[in-house]
Amino acid sequence: MEPGSAKFWYVLARSADYAGLAVFVGGLFFLALLWPSGADRRRARRVLVTGWVLGFAGTVAGLGLQGAWVAQRSPADLFDPDLLGQVLGGQFGRIWFAKALLWVLGGVVLADVLQRGRRAAVSTGWRVGAGVVAAGLLRTTGLTGHSAESSHPLVSQLADFGHLAGICAWIGGLAMLLFGVLSRRDPDELADVVPRYSKLALASVLVVIVAGVALAAETLGGFGRVFTSGYGRILLTKLAVLAVVLLFAQASKSWVARRLDFAVVLRGDAGAVRPFVYSVAAEATLVVVVLFAASLLVTASPGR
Known part of the structure; x- marks a missing residue:
């Protein structure tokens, strides 16, 4: 090689x-x-x-x-x-x-x-x-990561910790939901676990966004570098994919609000649960792209 x-x-x-x-x-x-x-x-x-x-x-x-x-x-x-x-x-x-x-x-x-x-x-x-x-x-x-090299290391590292924690709660929860809970289609588990995860996911996404904005501002040092540096362009790609992920997440949230009770009444019928499974699976698939982009950001110089 x-x-x-x-x-x-x-x-x-x-x-x-x-x-x-x-x-x-x-x-x-x-x-x-x-x-x-x-x-x-x-x-x-x-x-x-x-x-x-x-x-x-x-x-x-x-x-x-x-x-x-x-x-x-x-x-x-x-x-x-x-x-x-x-x-x-x-x-x-x-x-x-x-x-x-x-x-x-x-x-x-x-x-x-x-x-x-x-x-x-x-x-x-x-x-x-x-x-x-x-x-x-x-x-x-x-x-x-780049937060360790920041001029304000305490703020950056706290934001980085919150960013990673939010991502783990969200993505790890998606994996558990998709392969653990939804694959069983147990009505009691659906009624108990899905609404609570939906609330957790919303809070996690908010933490990820707020902490991510703080990290990007601290790392890049200026809004203009988002468009003039390779690091910024990778970040934009990550954000674009993340935006699509959030659209699927919103679809999942809407399903929970409108269709979960119906799916529970039908005792976890596959046809009733299937749209939610597809939405969660799409989120999980696109998240892989986000993680790859995050890996590229670690190896890229913010100033280039």
Whole structure:
């Protein structure tokens, strides 16, 4: 493989890391606060496992690929001991090594919920442990973004933490809703979980937008750079896709307000639930594009 392709693979690793973070952290939040009984459901567990695997693999691969990209080496050298030593000697490497350890701790949290199911999801100890791991993953992710280089680091890092937390609650909830709740079409679960997630999603989107505006203003330093820099153009692409995602989210919200009761009365009839499933699936698909754009933004210079 060409040395220049290391950046491409690094972006993919960051995308996997972001996706895993969103699905795992958001999934933990969903089970702890919205659907504890989902911890006993095989499909909900698969969502958590998928998130953990993506996040851990993306973090470990990202360590070596970042070094290969900076050193202009082939991406096949990502596990070269000398290259890894150089990466771990820098700030990025130390932060991502700590993040990899947090993913290992996340594996312990995951193993507990896989073993004990709902009993773990409703226990104070598990919720505290899951919360600490989630906060650590969000914080270490923010430490390697542009917010760490801001002239107002405290404001930027708080905004970055809120932005990531909102994304995780929203996207991880989407994954749990799509593959866990909606696939079962249980009327009691639909009536109980869907309205509460709808409110959570609305609050999460508001946090994502407010925090994102603050981050963009701080990172770019001026509105004009949105149109004159490569970073700004990627940001505009991300915002355009996000706008389409919000249109589908609004359609989902309208379905909840107008059709959920009807779907419950019909005992989760597939035809009644199908429009909502399509809308949520479209949101989840487009979110992948948003995450890839976020990965590109991390590797782009705000001034170019």
